[in-house]
Amino acid sequence: MSEKILATENLTVSFGGFTALNQLNFSMDVGELRVVIGPNGAGKTTFLDVITGKVRPTSGHVAFKGNRNLRKLSEHQIARLGIGRKFQTPRVYLNLTPRENLQLSCDRPKAVFASLFGTASQASQRTVAGLLETIGLDKKADKAAHLLSHGEKQWLEIGMLVAQSPDLLLVDEPVAGLTDEETELTGKLLLNLAESHSIVVIEHDMEFVRQIASQVTVLHQGTVLCEGTMDEIQTDPRVIEVYLGE
Numbered sequence: 001m002s003e004k005i006l007a008t009e010n011l012t013v014s015f016g017g018f019t020a021l022n023q024l025n026f027s028m029d030v031g032e033l034r035v036v037i038g039p040n041g042a043g044k045t046t047f048l049d050v051i052t053g054k055v056r057p058t059s060g061h062v063a064f065k066g067n068r069n070l071r072k073l074s075e076h077q078i079a080r081l082g083i084g085r086k087f088q089t090p091r092v093y094l095n096l097t098p099r100e101n102l103q104l105s106c107d108r109p110k111a112v113f114a115s116l117f118g119t120a121s122q123a124s125q126r127t128v129a130g131l132l133e134t135i136g137l138d139k140k141a142d143k144a145a146h147l148l149s150h151g152e153k154q155w156l157e158i159g160m161l162v163a164q165s166p167d168l169l170l171v172d173e174p175v176a177g178l179t180d181e182e183t184e185l186t187g188k189l190l191l192n193l194a195e196s197h198s199i200v201v202i203e204h205d206m207e208f209v210r211q212i213a214s215q216v217t218v219l220h221q222g223t224v225l226c227e228g229t230m231d232e233i234q235t236d237p238r239v240i241e242v243y244l245g246e
Protein backbone atom coordinates (compact mmCIF):
# COMPACT_ATOMS: atom_id res chain seq x y z
CA MET A 1 0.00 0.00 0.00
CA SER A 2 1.35 3.46 -0.83
CA GLU A 3 2.31 5.79 1.97
CA LYS A 4 -0.28 8.45 2.86
CA ILE A 5 0.81 12.01 3.51
CA LEU A 6 -2.68 13.04 4.59
CA ALA A 7 -5.81 11.14 5.52
CA THR A 8 -9.02 12.12 7.25
CA GLU A 9 -11.39 9.69 8.85
CA ASN A 10 -15.06 10.61 9.35
CA LEU A 11 -13.92 14.18 9.89
CA THR A 12 -16.73 16.37 11.16
CA VAL A 13 -16.68 20.06 12.05
CA SER A 14 -19.79 21.75 13.43
CA PHE A 15 -20.16 25.45 14.12
CA GLY A 16 -23.05 25.60 16.56
CA GLY A 17 -25.81 23.72 14.79
CA PHE A 18 -24.21 24.00 11.34
CA THR A 19 -22.14 21.10 9.97
CA ALA A 20 -19.35 22.49 7.76
CA LEU A 21 -17.54 19.14 7.34
CA ASN A 22 -19.63 16.01 7.50
CA GLN A 23 -17.92 12.62 8.02
CA LEU A 24 -15.28 13.57 5.46
CA ASN A 25 -13.00 10.76 4.30
CA PHE A 26 -10.08 11.98 2.21
CA SER A 27 -6.65 10.58 1.55
CA MET A 28 -3.69 11.32 -0.66
CA ASP A 29 -0.34 9.66 -1.25
CA VAL A 30 3.09 11.07 -0.54
CA GLY A 31 4.20 13.06 -3.59
CA GLU A 32 0.70 13.65 -4.94
CA LEU A 33 -0.66 16.96 -6.22
CA ARG A 34 -4.38 17.06 -5.43
CA VAL A 35 -6.81 19.79 -6.38
CA VAL A 36 -9.89 20.26 -4.22
CA ILE A 37 -12.84 22.04 -5.80
CA GLY A 38 -16.44 22.61 -4.78
CA PRO A 39 -19.09 25.31 -4.82
CA ASN A 40 -19.08 28.16 -2.29
CA GLY A 41 -19.76 26.90 1.20
CA ALA A 42 -18.70 23.32 0.34
CA GLY A 43 -16.22 23.30 3.23
CA LYS A 44 -12.91 23.81 1.39
CA THR A 45 -11.52 26.49 3.71
CA THR A 46 -12.73 24.62 6.79
CA PHE A 47 -10.93 21.54 5.44
CA LEU A 48 -7.62 23.46 5.35
CA ASP A 49 -8.39 25.09 8.72
CA VAL A 50 -8.85 21.73 10.41
CA ILE A 51 -5.70 20.22 8.84
CA THR A 52 -3.62 23.15 10.10
CA GLY A 53 -5.16 23.17 13.59
CA LYS A 54 -6.90 26.53 13.21
CA VAL A 55 -10.23 24.75 13.70
CA ARG A 56 -10.65 21.65 15.87
CA PRO A 57 -12.60 18.63 14.64
CA THR A 58 -15.92 18.03 16.36
CA SER A 59 -15.35 14.33 15.70
CA GLY A 60 -13.19 12.13 13.51
CA HIS A 61 -9.47 12.38 12.80
CA VAL A 62 -6.84 13.98 10.63
CA ALA A 63 -3.69 11.92 10.12
CA PHE A 64 -0.54 13.55 8.80
CA LYS A 65 2.22 11.12 7.80
CA GLY A 66 0.30 8.48 9.74
CA ASN A 67 0.22 10.58 12.93
CA ARG A 68 -3.34 10.84 14.24
CA ASN A 69 -2.47 12.78 17.37
CA LEU A 70 -2.71 16.28 15.93
CA ARG A 71 -5.73 17.16 18.04
CA LYS A 72 -3.67 18.31 21.01
CA LEU A 73 -1.18 20.33 18.98
CA SER A 74 -1.26 24.09 18.40
CA GLU A 75 -1.33 25.56 14.89
CA HIS A 76 2.34 26.43 15.31
CA GLN A 77 3.28 22.89 16.37
CA ILE A 78 1.38 21.40 13.42
CA ALA A 79 3.22 23.76 11.05
CA ARG A 80 6.50 22.56 12.53
CA LEU A 81 5.56 18.95 11.83
CA GLY A 82 5.87 19.94 8.16
CA ILE A 83 2.64 21.51 6.92
CA GLY A 84 2.99 24.83 5.10
CA ARG A 85 -0.09 26.87 4.23
CA LYS A 86 -0.33 29.56 1.61
CA PHE A 87 -3.30 31.86 2.16
CA GLN A 88 -5.04 33.71 -0.68
CA THR A 89 -3.46 37.07 0.14
CA PRO A 90 0.34 37.06 -0.04
CA ARG A 91 2.05 37.62 3.30
CA VAL A 92 5.48 38.86 2.31
CA TYR A 93 7.61 41.57 3.92
CA LEU A 94 7.06 44.40 1.45
CA ASN A 95 10.04 46.49 2.53
CA LEU A 96 12.47 43.62 2.14
CA THR A 97 13.69 42.17 -1.15
CA PRO A 98 12.67 38.72 -2.43
CA ARG A 99 16.15 37.46 -1.49
CA GLU A 100 15.77 38.75 2.08
CA ASN A 101 12.23 37.35 2.38
CA LEU A 102 13.46 33.92 1.34
CA GLN A 103 16.52 34.14 3.56
CA LEU A 104 14.29 34.84 6.57
CA SER A 105 12.12 31.83 5.78
CA CYS A 106 15.08 29.51 5.30
CA ASP A 107 16.17 29.30 8.86
CA ARG A 108 14.23 31.64 11.15
CA PRO A 109 15.48 33.23 13.99
CA LYS A 110 19.15 32.74 13.05
CA ALA A 111 18.44 34.02 9.56
CA VAL A 112 16.92 37.25 10.85
CA PHE A 113 20.39 38.33 11.96
CA ALA A 114 22.18 36.57 9.14
CA SER A 115 20.19 38.28 6.42
CA LEU A 116 20.14 41.68 8.09
CA PHE A 117 23.88 41.66 8.72
CA GLY A 118 24.86 39.94 5.48
CA THR A 119 26.24 36.82 7.15
CA ALA A 120 23.87 34.18 5.75
CA SER A 121 25.58 30.81 5.44
CA GLN A 122 26.75 29.69 2.03
CA ALA A 123 24.31 26.78 2.21
CA SER A 124 21.32 29.05 2.77
CA GLN A 125 22.58 31.49 0.13
CA ARG A 126 22.65 28.58 -2.33
CA THR A 127 19.14 27.47 -1.30
CA VAL A 128 17.84 31.01 -1.72
CA ALA A 129 19.51 31.38 -5.13
CA GLY A 130 17.90 28.11 -6.27
CA LEU A 131 14.49 29.18 -4.96
CA LEU A 132 14.71 32.58 -6.66
CA GLU A 133 15.24 30.77 -9.95
CA THR A 134 12.43 28.28 -9.27
CA ILE A 135 9.91 31.05 -8.57
CA GLY A 136 11.15 33.13 -11.52
CA LEU A 137 12.34 36.09 -9.45
CA ASP A 138 16.10 35.78 -9.90
CA LYS A 139 16.18 39.00 -11.94
CA LYS A 140 14.20 40.88 -9.28
CA ALA A 141 15.92 39.32 -6.29
CA ASP A 142 17.25 42.58 -4.87
CA LYS A 143 14.38 44.97 -5.53
CA ALA A 144 11.92 45.77 -2.74
CA ALA A 145 9.01 43.31 -2.69
CA HIS A 146 6.43 46.11 -2.83
CA LEU A 147 7.53 46.67 -6.44
CA LEU A 148 6.47 43.13 -7.42
CA SER A 149 3.20 42.38 -9.23
CA HIS A 150 0.46 40.51 -7.38
CA GLY A 151 1.48 37.30 -9.15
CA GLU A 152 5.14 37.74 -8.29
CA LYS A 153 4.21 38.25 -4.62
CA GLN A 154 2.22 35.01 -4.74
CA TRP A 155 5.26 33.17 -6.14
CA LEU A 156 7.49 34.73 -3.52
CA GLU A 157 5.21 33.53 -0.76
CA ILE A 158 5.15 30.05 -2.27
CA GLY A 159 8.96 30.20 -2.31
CA MET A 160 8.98 31.28 1.35
CA LEU A 161 6.90 28.24 2.26
CA VAL A 162 9.14 25.92 0.28
CA ALA A 163 12.18 27.44 2.02
CA GLN A 164 10.86 25.94 5.26
CA SER A 165 11.03 22.44 3.70
CA PRO A 166 7.43 21.37 4.39
CA ASP A 167 6.32 17.81 3.64
CA LEU A 168 2.87 19.04 2.66
CA LEU A 169 1.99 22.33 1.00
CA LEU A 170 -1.58 23.67 1.23
CA VAL A 171 -2.28 26.34 -1.34
CA ASP A 172 -5.54 28.31 -1.22
CA GLU A 173 -6.69 29.82 -4.56
CA PRO A 174 -3.24 30.77 -5.88
CA VAL A 175 -4.47 32.36 -9.12
CA ALA A 176 -7.29 34.59 -7.85
CA GLY A 177 -6.74 38.04 -9.39
CA LEU A 178 -3.82 36.98 -11.62
CA THR A 179 -3.44 37.68 -15.35
CA ASP A 180 -3.71 34.76 -17.79
CA GLU A 181 0.06 34.72 -18.21
CA GLU A 182 0.67 34.78 -14.45
CA THR A 183 -1.90 32.00 -14.03
CA GLU A 184 -0.08 29.80 -16.52
CA LEU A 185 3.27 30.47 -14.86
CA THR A 186 1.77 29.66 -11.45
CA GLY A 187 0.63 26.32 -12.88
CA LYS A 188 4.13 25.60 -14.14
CA LEU A 189 5.58 26.53 -10.76
CA LEU A 190 3.21 24.20 -8.89
CA LEU A 191 3.88 21.35 -11.33
CA ASN A 192 7.60 21.90 -10.86
CA LEU A 193 7.23 21.86 -7.03
CA ALA A 194 5.01 18.78 -7.25
CA GLU A 195 8.02 16.80 -8.45
CA SER A 196 9.40 16.96 -4.92
CA HIS A 197 6.44 17.90 -2.67
CA SER A 198 2.97 16.72 -1.72
CA ILE A 199 0.55 19.55 -2.50
CA VAL A 200 -3.14 20.30 -1.95
CA VAL A 201 -4.51 23.17 -4.04
CA ILE A 202 -7.95 24.69 -3.53
CA GLU A 203 -9.11 26.35 -6.70
CA HIS A 204 -12.11 27.80 -8.53
CA ASP A 205 -10.56 28.47 -11.94
CA MET A 206 -11.38 25.32 -13.94
CA GLU A 207 -8.96 26.11 -16.78
CA PHE A 208 -6.21 26.28 -14.19
CA VAL A 209 -7.37 23.06 -12.54
CA ARG A 210 -7.15 21.36 -15.93
CA GLN A 211 -3.58 22.67 -16.35
CA ILE A 212 -2.28 21.27 -13.06
CA ALA A 213 -4.47 18.44 -11.86
CA SER A 214 -4.22 14.76 -12.42
CA GLN A 215 -6.58 13.98 -9.51
CA VAL A 216 -9.43 16.22 -8.39
CA THR A 217 -11.59 15.90 -5.28
CA VAL A 218 -15.01 17.56 -5.38
CA LEU A 219 -16.40 18.68 -2.02
CA HIS A 220 -20.08 19.35 -1.53
CA GLN A 221 -21.91 20.04 1.72
CA GLY A 222 -18.84 19.15 3.75
CA THR A 223 -18.20 15.77 2.25
CA VAL A 224 -16.54 14.19 -0.81
CA LEU A 225 -18.99 14.15 -3.71
CA CYS A 226 -16.60 12.41 -6.10
CA GLU A 227 -12.96 12.08 -7.12
CA GLY A 228 -11.25 11.49 -10.42
CA THR A 229 -9.48 13.10 -13.33
CA MET A 230 -10.75 16.42 -14.66
CA ASP A 231 -12.36 14.59 -17.62
CA GLU A 232 -14.12 12.20 -15.26
CA ILE A 233 -15.46 14.79 -12.89
CA GLN A 234 -16.52 17.26 -15.58
CA THR A 235 -18.85 14.69 -17.08
CA ASP A 236 -20.14 13.37 -13.75
CA PRO A 237 -23.87 14.23 -13.52
CA ARG A 238 -23.57 14.81 -9.76
CA VAL A 239 -20.91 17.47 -10.30
CA ILE A 240 -22.87 19.14 -13.10
CA GLU A 241 -25.95 19.29 -10.88
CA VAL A 242 -24.06 20.76 -7.92
CA TYR A 243 -22.39 23.46 -10.04
CA LEU A 244 -25.48 24.37 -12.07
CA GLY A 245 -27.50 24.54 -8.87
CA GLU A 246 -25.04 27.02 -7.28
Ligand code: ADP
Pocket residue numbers: 015018019020038039040041042043044045046047
Ligand atom coordinates in the same frame (compact mmCIF):
# COMPACT_ATOMS: atom_id res chain seq x y z
P1 ADP B 1 -15.77 27.09 1.10
O1 ADP B 1 -14.34 27.43 1.42
O2 ADP B 1 -15.91 25.81 0.34
O3 ADP B 1 -16.51 28.21 0.43
P2 ADP B 1 -16.11 27.17 3.98
O4 ADP B 1 -15.27 26.10 4.54
O5 ADP B 1 -15.59 28.58 4.05
O6 ADP B 1 -16.53 26.81 2.48
O7 ADP B 1 -17.51 27.18 4.72
C1 ADP B 1 -18.34 26.03 4.81
C2 ADP B 1 -19.58 26.44 5.56
O8 ADP B 1 -19.27 26.62 6.94
C3 ADP B 1 -20.19 27.75 5.07
O9 ADP B 1 -21.60 27.62 5.03
C4 ADP B 1 -19.74 28.74 6.11
O10 ADP B 1 -20.70 29.79 6.25
C5 ADP B 1 -19.67 27.90 7.39
N1 ADP B 1 -18.65 28.40 8.31
C6 ADP B 1 -17.33 28.45 8.07
N2 ADP B 1 -16.67 28.93 9.15
C7 ADP B 1 -17.63 29.19 10.10
C8 ADP B 1 -17.60 29.70 11.44
N3 ADP B 1 -16.46 30.03 12.03
N4 ADP B 1 -18.79 29.82 12.09
C9 ADP B 1 -19.96 29.45 11.49
N5 ADP B 1 -20.04 28.95 10.24
C10 ADP B 1 -18.89 28.83 9.54
